[in-house]
Amino acid sequence: MRPCSRIVERKGPHDMEMGEGAEVSVSNAIANAAAARIEGGVPTRSLTPPQQQLRASVGGKMASLEDTSKSFRLERHGSYLLRRINSAKVVAASSHLLFRATILATVVLILLFTLHYPPLLLSGSSAVSSAGGAGGHSNHRSLMASSSASAASAINYGGAAWEREVRRSATPRRQDGLTVLVTGAAGFVGTHCSLAMKKRGDGVVGIDNFNSYYDPSLKRARQGLLGRHGVLVLEADINDAALLTKLFDVVPFSHVLHLAAQAGVRYAMRNPQSYVASNVAGLVALFEVAAKHADPQPAIVWASSSSVYGLNTATPFSESHRTDRPASLYAATKKAGEAIAHTYNHIYGLSITGLRFFTVYGPWGRPDMAYFSFTQRILAGKPINLFRRHDGAAVQRDFTYIDDVVRGCLGALDTASPSTGGGGKKRGPAQLRVYNLGNTAPVPVSKMVGILEDLLGKKAKKNVVTLPQNGDVPYTHANVSLAEQDFGYHPTTDLATGLKQFVKWYVEYYKVQTGKHTDSKKRAEEEGEETPATATA
Numbered sequence: 370m371r372p373c374s375r376i377v378e379r380k381g382p383h384d385m386e387m388g389e390g391a392e393v394s395v396s397n398a399i400a401n402a403a404a405a406r407i408e409g410g411v412p413t414r415s416l417t418p419p420q421q422q423l424r425a426s427v428g429g430k431m432a433s434l435e436d437t438s439k440s441f442r443l444e445r446h447g448s449y450l451l452r453r454i455n456s457a458k459v460v461a462a463s464s465h466l467l468f469r470a471t472i473l474a475t476v477v478l479i480l481l482f483t484l485h486y487p488p489l490l491l492s493g494s495s496a497v498s499s500a501g502g503a504g505g506h507s508n509h510r511s512l513m514a515s516s517s518a519s520a521a522s523a524i525n526y527g528g529a530a531w532e533r534e535v536r537r538s539a540t541p542r543r544q545d546g547l548t549v550l551v552t553g554a555a556g557f558v559g560t561h562c563s564l565a566m567k568k569r570g571d572g573v574v575g576i577d578n579f580n581s582y583y584d585p586s587l588k589r590a591r592q593g594l595l596g597r598h599g600v601l602v603l604e605a606d607i608n609d610a611a612l613l614t615k616l617f618d619v620v621p622f623s624h625v626l627h628l629a630a631q632a633g634v635r636y637a638m639r640n641p642q643s644y645v646a647s648n649v650a651g652l653v654a655l656f657e658v659a660a661k662h663a664d665p666q667p668a669i670v671w672a673s674s675s676s677v678y679g680l681n682t683a684t685p686f687s688e689s690h691r692t693d694r695p696a697s698l699y700a701a702t703k704k705a706g707e708a709i710a711h712t713y714n715h716i717y718g719l720s721i722t723g724l725r726f727f728t729v730y731g732p733w734g735r736p737d738m739a740y741f742s743f744t745q746r747i748l749a750g751k752p753i754n755l756f757r758r759h760d761g762a763a764v765q766r767d768f769t770y771i772d773d774v775v776r777g778c779l780g781a782l783d784t785a786s787p788s789t790g791g792g793g794k795k796r797g798p799a800q801l802r803v804y805n806l807g808n809t810a811p812v813p814v815s816k817m818v819g820i821l822e823d824l825l826g827k828k829a830k831k832n833v834v835t836l837p838q839n840g841d842v843p844y845t846h847a848n849v850s851l852a853e854q855d856f857g858y859h860p861t862t863d864l865a866t867g868l869k870q871f872v873k874w875y876v877e878y879y880k881v882q883t884g885k886h887t888d889s890k891k892r893a894e895e896e897g898e899e900t901p902a903t904a905t906a
């Protein structure tokens with residue numbers, strides 16, 4: 370056996386941590402426990418009288434022997450107890466530490482999960498997701514949380530003033546005007562359609578989540594433009610079922626133009642979840658409220674995509690062609706959207722029209738698209754990547770000008786039949802349509818770059834690279850006869866004319882000078898003319 374004194378002297382880490390008071394109470398505990406051991410481990414008061422007698426006689430004989438070893442045993446038992454107390458303290462301290470670490474880890478995990486998968490956490494009554502024709506880093510807001518975002522406009526979301534504003538914006542100015550909820554209203558197509566509808570006297574309310582997939586300040590500028598024309602655009606998300614429900618309570622929308630989505634073909638490889646959150650979960654959230662809550666059910670027109678044709682090789686692309694071979698996740702979510710539309714039409718009697726847009730471009734466009742980013746890079750003297758097919762042939766797109774697409778959207782809204790259900794019940798067959806909205810004239814991307822070079826007065830630095838395996842398709846070409854037949858869709862803008870409009874807007878919006886401006890200024894200076902700039906200097 371180890372000598373007790375050595376054990377008593379040894380101090381563990383927890384002994385070092387103990388304060389004076391703790392030391393005193395430990396000494397008392399040792400003394401009490403030692404007294405109990407001297408009584409044979411059994412307190413005297415718990416013995417029967419005969420037992421007490423026996424203890425007295427045996428105890429007397431043993432007294433002298435015990436006296437000699439008493440202090441040694443006291444110390445030994447004391448140290449034994451101190452060891453047990455110490456180890457109990459170690460266990461207690463460790464479990465305390467473990468408890469704290471577990472709480473901390475749980476908090477961190479919840480935080481991370483909230484940041485990365487808010488739609489999953491908030492699914493149901495007040496879930497949120499991305500909207501606004503974009504959505505990489507979703508800017509999620511619920512009805513309650515939106516109040517902070519609305520501080521700028523001094524409207525308390527859901528309050529009486531808010532309801533007044535919503536009703537004002539939703540009220541048509543012409544007889545039989547539509548009452549339209551536009552999702553993704555601060556997006557490219559959403560802005561143009563909202564303006565066009567407002568101008569002809571429809572009532573329009575927009576929602577957009579203003580996410581940062583591309584420069585949110587451009588979306589804010591579009592919101593400002595719409596505001597100046599009397600269109601209210603709320604900062605809200607299509608997955609926010611509470612907000613959608615509230616909106617349908619306040620306004621009996623006759624139509625929904627659903628343009629909110631995660632766009633971009635190649636970005637889907639970098640942020641796949643955002644496509645599921647917006648283009649699948651968001652679509653379902655909207656259909657749910659429209660089918661089960663809205664009274665009356667609205668007719669819905671929504672943005673599908675030419676990308677659903679995927680690896681289809683039959684041209685021009687017709688609505689009757691195969692769409693079961695998407696080449697990107699973006700395309701797959703749009704194709705899923707078309708299948709989901711079928712389901713809600715079939716079960717709930719929702720009137721639904723899908724529009725397959727073909728590479729829409731124009732003023733107030735999307736900076737992630739090639740014509741826009743090429744313009745930025747050409748002006749900045751930076752190189753562009755020009756994709757070509759594996760066989761060396763040019764990649765081609767059926768570029769479609771925004772004004773043509775707006776006419777197509779309005780035509781689809783105007784010819785949409787009312788939904789037939791209500792309160793989650795179908796009362797009869799409802800309209801289900803899909804249309805191509807393209808330009809019917811594919812152009813090689815290299816030609817698009819040539820037009821930009823002319824308009825910008827500057828040569829592009831081109832890196833010609835083989836089309837990467839990133840979901841891109843080599844060729845698109847729309848057959849639009851169905852849209853023409855049903856609502857007189859007829860695209861009228863060729864790429865050169867449309868890009869001219871785009872560059873005009875770009876130069877004004879970003880206050881930049883093209884090479885053409887610089888050239889003409891130089892020429893004027895050389896010729897001694899007064900240019901507007903020198904005249905004001």
Ligand SMILES: O=C(O)[C@H]1O[C@H](OP(=O)(O)OP(=O)(O)OC[C@H]2O[C@@H](n3ccc(=O)[nH]c3=O)[C@H](O)[C@@H]2O)[C@H](O)[C@@H](O)[C@@H]1O
Nearest residue numbers: 632633634674675676726727728738739754755756764814
């Ligand atoms: O029509 C559609 O369905 C789709 O049109 C566009 O997708 P995309 O046609 O790929 O448009 P851009 O990203 O602007 O690309 C246009 C062309 O430029 C090419 N490109 C793009 C980027 C680049 O760096 N280099 C390059 O040569 C592409 O291969 C493509 O042929 C939109 O981004 C999608 O949201 C839309 O759904």
